[in-house]
Amino acid sequence: MADTTLETPAVTHRPRRIRWETVGDHVVLILGSLLMILPPLLALTTASHDAVTIHREGLQLTIGDDLGKNFHAAMLEKGGFTQTVDGTLMLMNSFILGIGFAVGKIIISMMAAYAIVYFRLRFATLAFWMIFTTLLLPLEVRILPSYEAIQKLGLTNTYTGLIVPLIASATGTFFFRQFFMSVPEELAEAARIDGAGPWKFFIDILVPLSRTMIAAIFIIMFVFGWNQYLWPTLITTDESFFTLVRGIKQIVLSYTDSQIPEHGQALALAIVAMIPPVAIVIFFQNWFVKGLTESDK
Amino acid sequence: MAQVSLEGIRKVYPNGFKAVKSTSFTIQDGEFVVLVGPSGCGKSTLLRMIAGLEDITEGTLKIGDRVVNNVDPADRDIAMVFQNYALYPHMTVRKNIGYGLKNRGTPASEIAAKVEDAAKMLNLTEYLDRKPAQLSGGQRQRVAMGRAVVRDPALFLFDEPLSNLDAKLRNQMRIEIKALQRRLGTTAVYVTHDQVEAMTMADRIIVLNAGQIEQIGTPTEIYHNPASTFVASFMGAPPMNLIEAEVADQQVRINGYDGLMPAPGSYAGPVTMGIRPEDVELDEQGSVTFRVDILEELGAHRLLHGAIADQPFTVMVNKDHDVQTGETRVTLKPDALRLFDAETGKVL
Numbered sequence: 001m002a003d004t005t006l007e008t009p010a011v012t013h014r015p016r017r018i019r020w021e022t023v024g025d026h027v028v029l030i031l032g033s034l035l036m037i038l039p040p041l042l043a044l045t046t047a048s049h050d051a052v053t054i055h056r057e058g059l060q061l062t063i064g065d066d067l068g069k070n071f072h073a074a075m076l077e078k079g080g081f082t083q084t085v086d087g088t089l090m091l092m093n094s095f096i097l098g099i100g101f102a103v104g105k106i107i108i109s110m111m112a113a114y115a116i117v118y119f120r121l122r123f124a125t126l127a128f129w130m131i132f133t134t135l136l137l138p139l140e141v142r143i144l145p146s147y148e149a150i151q152k153l154g155l156t157n158t159y160t161g162l163i164v165p166l167i168a169s170a171t172g173t174f175f176f177r178q179f180f181m182s183v184p185e186e187l188a189e190a191a192r193i194d195g196a197g198p199w200k201f202f203i204d205i206l207v208p209l210s211r212t213m214i215a216a217i218f219i220i221m222f223v224f225g226w227n228q229y230l231w232p233t234l235i236t237t238d239e240s241f242f243t244l245v246r247g248i249k250q251i252v253l254s255y256t257d258s259q260i261p262e263h264g265q266a267l268a269l270a271i272v273a274m275i276p277p278v279a280i281v282i283f284f285q286n287w288f289v290k291g292l293t294e295s296d297k
Numbered sequence: 298m299a300q301v302s303l304e305g306i307r308k309v310y311p312n313g314f315k316a317v318k319s320t321s322f323t324i325q326d327g328e329f330v331v332l333v334g335p336s337g338c339g340k341s342t343l344l345r346m347i348a349g350l351e352d353i354t355e356g357t358l359k360i361g362d363r364v365v366n367n368v369d370p371a372d373r374d375i376a377m378v379f380q381n382y383a384l385y386p387h388m389t390v391r392k393n394i395g396y397g398l399k400n401r402g403t404p405a406s407e408i409a410a411k412v413e414d415a416a417k418m419l420n421l422t423e424y425l426d427r428k429p430a431q432l433s434g435g436q437r438q439r440v441a442m443g444r445a446v447v448r449d450p451a452l453f454l455f456d457e458p459l460s461n462l463d464a465k466l467r468n469q470m471r472i473e474i475k476a477l478q479r480r481l482g483t484t485a486v487y488v489t490h491d492q493v494e495a496m497t498m499a500d501r502i503i504v505l506n507a508g509q510i511e512q513i514g515t516p517t518e519i520y521h522n523p524a525s526t527f528v529a530s531f532m533g534a535p536p537m538n539l540i541e542a543e544v545a546d547q548q549v550r551i552n553g554y555d556g557l558m559p560a561p562g563s564y565a566g567p568v569t570m571g572i573r574p575e576d577v578e579l580d581e582q583g584s585v586t587f588r589v590d591i592l593e594e595l596g597a598h599r600l601l602h603g604a605i606a607d608q609p610f611t612v613m614v615n616k617d618h619d620v621q622t623g624e625t626r627v628t629l630k631p632d633a634l635r636l637f638d639a640e641t642g643k644v645l
């Protein structure tokens with residue numbers, strides 16, 4: 001740092017050369033971003049037209065006059081078969097699913113990892129690998145038995161039925177296990193001598209130490225839960241439990257009374273459905289990167 | 298404050314490794330005992346058994362009058378300082394020091410007062426609201442000490458607490474720890490593989506080798522009367538010279554040298570002869586030829602590395618001795634000679 005001042009006079013003004021690799025990089029990146037941003041953009045512009053125009057002319061590139069009206073209707077107008085559900089309710093349901101899913105997964109997987117890493121269980125490694133192999137059995141593979149079980153328990157059309165079957169998490173358990181194994185053993189021993197039992201050690205020391213990790217996993221899991229489609233479709237038939245992702249099709253695009261479906265409103269809802277995951281990722285980016293790469297122990 | 302006694306303590310790890318072979322000793326109330334030995338000899342294992350962090354395979358461990366074999370570490374009335382300090386990274390210094398008290402249900406006002414006292418004693422007052430990451434190595438070390446001191450336990454356990462510090466700080470902390478222990482009068486067991494730490498801090502030293510006690514004694518005893526060649530070569534820097542020799546007719550002979558010294562006792566046969574480098578004198582009339590190969594400058598002293606009759610040998614001389622490499626003659630102080638069994642290495 002200190003020497004830079006000494007060197008300044010020596011710097012000559014070189015003619016600025018265009019570096020073609022840099023330009024190339026940027027062109028590729030810009031094209032890529034445009035390609036990615038085009039569908040949401042089209043959804044937004046199209047959502048500003050009325051249903052008739054959209055039905056007749058398809059997607060719109062220009063901005064129309066009906067943006068506010070469509071958003072207003074999408075969020076507040078009752079719709080669906082029973083005419084009792086609006087966008088706000090579906091948004092709330094989505095939040096319940098997303099947050100319940102993420103929080104549930106974090107609690108379950110942290111506790112599983114805690115048991116595996118810190119307790120001398122006889123078959124801890126076996127248990128871990130069994131949990132790990134469930135990665136090979138995603139929900140789609142075991143959908144029938146899962147549905148059967150929830151149905152027998154009478155949990156269809158409940159938030160419990162919507163969330164609980166999804167919260168076992170091999171990925172979460174794996175990440176927490178790796179993290180706990182990197183925490184120095186002496187920390188647990190020091191806490192033991194300091195009179196902290198297993199529960200106190202978990203709450204007082206492990207959880208605060210894992211907070212960046214928890215944040216990172218929360219983000220991933222929230223987005224994952226938010227975007228669930230198949231399971232909510234199966235388990236909720238009562239429209240008041242519909243989430244945004246599933247409701248767009250069912251509520252707004254239903255052909256009731258042989259009307260033209262409300263394409264504008266549907267696209268408005270699609271935009272609404274995109275905002276929370278995007279916002280979370282943008283706002284918690286730092287935490288996210290920190291949680292997965294850095295460890296402050 | 299308590300006396301600690303080990304009776305026939307053994308440790309076999311689940312994988313079958315015998316880390317500590319049957320050991321018995323008693324640590325007096327208020328005594329500072331240092332466990333020393335090479336890496337892997339079982340020092341930490343022994344200490345961790347006393348702490349209760351490792352199961353005792355066999356034997357009886359008493360702290361005070363109580364057998365504590367199956368007592369939880371939290372209830373043994375001990376405090377431990379770890380090599381990596383094991384401070385809770387997310388807690389301030391204040392919380393770190395007070396955590397043990399808090400878990401024991403001490404009232405908040407009392408915790409605050411005790412933490413303040415401990416901090417004052419360790420010069421940590423201005424750092425009380427910092428996190429461990431914002432402290433230097435020496436300060437972290439002090440926080441770890443504070444955590445131990447604040448609970449006023451019956452027994453301090455230290456596992457190489459200074460090995461992550463630089464040499465200067467280590468010297469300073471060595472003195473501080475010792476002074477603190479003196480002042481509090483708390484019994485302490487201190488593990489190190491640094492024999493200088495052992496010599497300077499200990500009331501008594503226990504030298505361990507491969508899971509077995511080689512010798513227990515005061516630093517002076519250990520230094521001047523090592524019980525085996527192992528202790529002789531482990532303690533002291535530079536270590537004791539060990540030379541193969543032969544005793545016959547009450548005389549010690551190194552190889553070709555005739556009738557070198559009168560030998561103590563009536564033993565006859567091959568021995569290992571030991572002598573400290575500072576107990577050898579350069580002497581024109583000396584009876585032994587010493588070939589000097591390398592001079593090592595230590596400031597106050599000079600080390601001459603070379604050989605006597607082709608066996609490696611070191612002599613320590615005062616700085617004002619002017620020595621050249623090549624052959625000189627030396628005298629070995631007769632009363633400083635130690636003889637060890639050539640086979641077992643035990644002192645004769």
Ligand SMILES: Nc1ncnc2c1ncn2[C@@H]1O[C@H](COP(=O)(O)OP(=O)(O)OP(=O)(O)O)[C@@H](O)[C@H]1O
Nearest residue numbers: 310312314316335336337338339340341342343490
């Ligand atoms: N959990 C364990 N299972 C099996 N063997 C172990 C275990 N822990 C330690 N050992 C072995 O026991 C022996 C003594 O280990 P210990 O940690 O007590 O050594 P140490 O004297 O403290 O060494 P250092 O100076 O390197 O710390 C070593 O040989 C080590 O490999």
Ligand SMILES: [Mg+2]
Nearest residue numbers: 340341342456
């Ligand atoms: Mg050790």
